[in-house]
Amino acid sequence: MKSILPSFGKDVSIDIGTSITRVMGGNRESMMSEPSIVATDTKLEKIVAVGDEADRIVRRMPDMWRSLSLLQDGFIVDYRVMHTMLHYFLNKVSNSLRRSRVLVSVPCGMTDVEQRAMMDAVIQAGAKEVFLIEAPIAAAIGCDLPIFQPRGSMVIDIGEGTTDMAILSLGGTVQSQTIRFGGGDIDKALMKYVNQCFGLLVSDQTITAIKHSIAIATPPLEEQEFSFQGRDMTNGIVRRSVIHQSEIYEVINNVLQGLLDAIKQMIRNTEPEIVADMMEYGIVLTGGAAQLQGLPERISAELGVPVQVAVNPDTKVVEGLQKAANNIVSLTRFIVNSKGRKGRA
Numbered sequence: 001m002k003s004i005l006p007s008f009g010k011d012v013s014i015d016i017g018t019s020i021t022r023v024m025g026g027n028r029e030s031m032m033s034e035p036s037i038v039a040t041d042t043k044l045e046k047i048v049a050v051g052d053e054a055d056r057i058v059r060r061m062p063d064m065w066r067s068l069s070l071l072q073d074g075f076i077v078d079y080r081v082m083h084t085m086l087h088y089f090l091n092k093v094s095n096s097l098r099r100s101r102v103l104v105s106v107p108c109g110m111t112d113v114e115q116r117a118m119m120d121a122v123i124q125a126g127a128k129e130v131f132l133i134e135a136p137i138a139a140a141i142g143c144d145l146p147i148f149q150p151r152g153s154m155v156i157d158i159g160e161g162t163t164d165m166a167i168l169s170l171g172g173t174v175q176s177q178t179i180r181f182g183g184g185d186i187d188k189a190l191m192k193y194v195n196q197c198f199g200l201l202v203s204d205q206t207i208t209a210i211k212h213s214i215a216i217a218t219p220p221l222e223e224q225e226f227s228f229q230g231r232d233m234t235n236g237i238v239r240r241s242v243i244h245q246s247e248i249y250e251v252i253n254n255v256l257q258g259l260l261d262a263i264k265q266m267i268r269n270t271e272p273e274i275v276a277d278m279m280e281y282g283i284v285l286t287g288g289a290a291q292l293q294g295l296p297e298r299i300s301a302e303l304g305v306p307v308q309v310a311v312n313p314d315t316k317v318v319e320g321l322q323k324a325a326n327n328i329v330s331l332t333r334f335i336v337n338s339k340g341r342k343g344r345a
């Protein structure tokens with residue numbers, strides 16, 4: 001396969017997300033992002049396309065092609081999909097993969113077996129060396145948090161299927177964890193609400209449109225509404241309806257509790273001196289779902305800690321990996337595992 005981005009350079013970073021895989025090389029301009037899916041022929045069960053192309057053909061002919069995801073709740077569900085995806089993405093961005101170091105973000109608590117499977121797949125795709133870094137550590141590096149200073153920094157990356165959190169200080173990890181919460185949980189709750197309360201079947205795209213336009217994590221000050229179309233569950237007729245922001249807030253409020261409890265628990269288990277730093281300097285949110293309206297305000301109100309959302313929050317993990325590539329020696333403590341073509345790096 002001919003590389004589309006010859007400027008990717010020697011180091012390539014890959015953040016395999018539940019919804020989107022982001023690959024970065026060289027500088028910030030060399031970035032590619034495509035859906036984390038493969039399309040399979042429904043009869044032959046053979047993989048026929050990856051990423052954007054897979055998304056296109058599955059949308060057009062859902063009877064002939066089926067999409068398979070790589071991750072569920074942050075963990076690998078299909079190793080054949082992983083091999084195909086890594087091969088596709090890495091070879092698409094690099095002409096000289098045989099000389100490349102590849103940095104991959106992984107969830108906290110990935111088992112040794114899973115780590116080795118991931119590293120083997122990267123080496124089999126053709127890379128020279130592979131380094132694994134926990135996703136929230138990469139996010140913290142991507143946000144340029146002062147992780148080497150004697151002060152506590154906390155980052156929370158909220159994606160589609162998982163939330164990765166870490167507290168860092170003095171060049172080490174104080175605590176890190178991955179929980180099963182993400183934007184996909186909000187989608188599921190909204191879908192259930194629309195089905196039950198409106199009696200309408202709607203597409204995933206409609207739910208995403210509702211979420212991105214008026215979903216909110218704090219009680220709305222001014223009521224906004226969103227008009228949408230769906231198929232009546234009783235008679236099959238297409239009709240329009242209107243959903244209000246205050247209803248959506250109620251739905252989201254229930255879903256958010258798990259996330260808020262997990263953050264509280266992590267802070268409770270942290271040394272008071274480090275918590276005092278967080279009270280002063282705040283928590284940084286990254287990941288696509290950090291863009292949910294009112295989310296930083298909501299977390300801040302629950303915890304009494306300032307919270308801010310990073311600029312371009314959804315690319316902070318891959319940016320952090322790429323920054324780490326330039327600094328691999330000083331970041332050795334953050335490398336979860338590594339492997340070279342002829343064994344361990």
Ligand SMILES: Nc1ncnc2c1ncn2[C@@H]1O[C@H](COP(=O)(O)OP(=O)(O)OP(=O)(O)O)[C@@H](O)[C@H]1O
Pocket residue numbers: 016017018019020021071074158159160161162163182183184208211212287288289290291292293314
């Ligand atoms: N403006 C927005 N408001 C609310 N949610 C948003 C917004 N923009 C993106 N999202 C949500 O962010 C999520 C995707 O985030 P991201 O790309 O970080 O996930 P991912 O990396 O693929 O998944 P994960 O890290 O969980 O494996 C989706 O649920 C998407 O709907």
Ligand SMILES: [Mg+2]
Pocket residue numbers: 015016017018159160287317
């Ligand atoms: Mg992610």
